[in-house]
Amino acid sequence: MTIPPFALQRHLDALYDACRRRPIPAEPDSLRDAFRNILGLAGRRLPTVSAEMLSAVDRPNHTEEKIRLSAGEDVSIPVFVLVPKSRPPYRPVLVFPGHEPGIQYCIGNFPDPETAQIHRTANDNYAEHLAGCGYLVGAAEQRGLGERLAGQVSGGEQKRSCRELSFTYMMAGRSLMGERCWDGMVAASYLLSRPDVAPGGLGATGHSGGGATALWLAALDERIRTVVVSGYFCSFRESILSISHCECNYIPGILNLSEMGGLAALIAPRPLCIVHGRQDPIFPYSGTVREFETVRRAYERSGAPEACRLADHPGGHEYRNSLSQAWLDRWM
Numbered sequence: 001m002t003i004p005p006f007a008l009q010r011h012l013d014a015l016y017d018a019c020r021r022r023p024i025p026a027e028p029d030s031l032r033d034a035f036r037n038i039l040g041l042a043g044r045r046l047p048t049v050s051a052e053m054l055s056a057v058d059r060p061n062h063t064e065e066k067i068r069l070s071a072g073e074d075v076s077i078p079v080f081v082l083v084p085k086s087r088p089p090y091r092p093v094l095v096f097p098g099h100e101p102g103i104q105y106c107i108g109n110f111p112d113p114e115t116a117q118i119h120r121t122a123n124d125n126y127a128e129h130l131a132g133c134g135y136l137v138g139a140a141e142q143r144g145l146g147e148r149l150a151g152q153v154s155g156g157e158q159k160r161s162c163r164e165l166s167f168t169y170m171m172a173g174r175s176l177m178g179e180r181c182w183d184g185m186v187a188a189s190y191l192l193s194r195p196d197v198a199p200g201g202l203g204a205t206g207h208s209g210g211g212a213t214a215l216w217l218a219a220l221d222e223r224i225r226t227v228v229v230s231g232y233f234c235s236f237r238e239s240i241l242s243i244s245h246c247e248c249n250y251i252p253g254i255l256n257l258s259e260m261g262g263l264a265a266l267i268a269p270r271p272l273c274i275v276h277g278r279q280d281p282i283f284p285y286s287g288t289v290r291e292f293e294t295v296r297r298a299y300e301r302s303g304a305p306e307a308c309r310l311a312d313h314p315g316g317h318e319y320r321n322s323l324s325q326a327w328l329d330r331w332m
Contacts, residue, residue, distance in 0.1 A: 016237060019255040021262065028266050031257065032220060035266075038253045039181065040174030041220070046185055047072040049193050054078075061085060062131040064107065071186045078147055079187050080107050080139045082131035088196035090136035091203065091332045094187055094217075094224075095127040096180075098208030098231070099160060099246060103127075103141050123319040126205065133325055135332075136197055140187045142180050142213065144248060166247040176248045177216055184217040192223065201225030203328050207319040208232060209248060219266040226271035226331040228324045231283060231317050233274045235259055238287030245282065261294025268295075269304035273327040277315040285312065307331075 003010070036042045050070040057064040065081040080103065084090060097106040101124050108128030110116035119125060127139040141148050143165055150161035150168075166176045188202055204227045206214035211232035218227040236259060240249045264272060274292060278285045292310045299308040311323045 012241075016241070016255060021255065021258050031262070032266055034257050035216075035263070036220060038175070038251060038257065039178030039216075039220075040169065040172075041178050041182060044182070046189055049186075049189050051190050059108070062128075064109075067190070069186055069190055071183055075183075077183050077186060078141045079190070080127070080137075080141075081191075082107060082127060082137040082139070083196070084131055084134050084136065086134055088136075089198040090134065090196055091328075092191045092194070092197040093130055093135045093137050093203035093205060093328065093332075094184060094191065094214075095130065095137050095139040096142060096184065096204070096206030096210030096213040096217075097127075097139065097145075098206065098210040098212075099145060099162075100208075103139055103146050107137075107139050123321045126207065126319050126321055126324060129321045130205075130325065130328070133329075135203070135328070136191070136194070138187055138191045140183060142209065143176060143183065145209075160246070162246050162248040166250065170252060175251050177212065177251055180213045180248075181217045181220055184213055185221055188217075188221060188223050200332075203227065203332050205324055205328070206230065206232075208317065209246065212249065215260075215264060215267075218270070218272070219263050222270070224267075224270065226273075226328065227267065228273045228275060228327050229264075230275040230319045230324070231277070231280060233260060233264065233276060233288055233291065234280075234283035234285075235261075235287035235291045238290075239283045243282050243284075259291060259294070261291035264291070264295045265298035268298045269302040269307055271307040271327070271331040272299075273309045273311055273323070275311050275313070275320050275323050277318050278312050279314065279316040282317055288312075 052068040054066040062082045062084050067079045069077040097103045105119050105124050106127045108125045127137045131137045144162040150164045204214045204224045207230040211229045215229045218224040276288045299305050313320050
């Protein structure tokens, strides 16, 4: 195959290879601090918990509370808290929906029975499922999605503001991923402050763009006790650098710090499960397997090899309620 004389792919491949990614240190705090810095989180202090109940709706298996949390800087976070009808205390789990099909389907609110059947069969209702298993679930709407749009909106029926937010935050020395992690930290503080939750830390999970937030948050915030990451974990090179993705996936300078396996290794020895479809078309499984080797080695060095798992399935870009529930049940 003849390469056009002015094509840039060789240059990009060489640039990737030249980036000086750090080896995973025995003491991970310096790398964690470096991640906070490139995300725009360095030096920021979480606000005092400020929560307002907006509504409480009785559902068949839980009560659905809608809470407004203050994230500081005149930013509010809508969090749907699904409270089981069993007796407290409850094991708490933070849930992050991705771009599609949105937070309402994730918490089990569908416009009609046919839609409900389709999306429950596809495991899109993972927040509702966990609440049905007895977990207290806090499903946080992410910046740029759902009710949290900016001025410029794209995406057709699935409206989003990821592009405008990503570029605005970049030009201010921040990142959309960092702001989503910040919101996750605020939501974590709120859930841990509730009198109906059991002590011992939080679980976290998410799919696709929600899996991204769950992974980054768990790497940065050690209050996350165990995490299930679905439909995201893969090498940057084989996913967001090779396949068209939403702007919210791109973080300036990340390749000079680590590939994705190095990020996930910061979670060790806390339990980490990677749920991934072998036919995922946008986060190729080959890159998942390759980066998981870094994770596996980190957990071996930390003396907890059983606390990490690559739970693959034969499908594509899909969540798996059974795999997620089994992991959380084991470790929470």
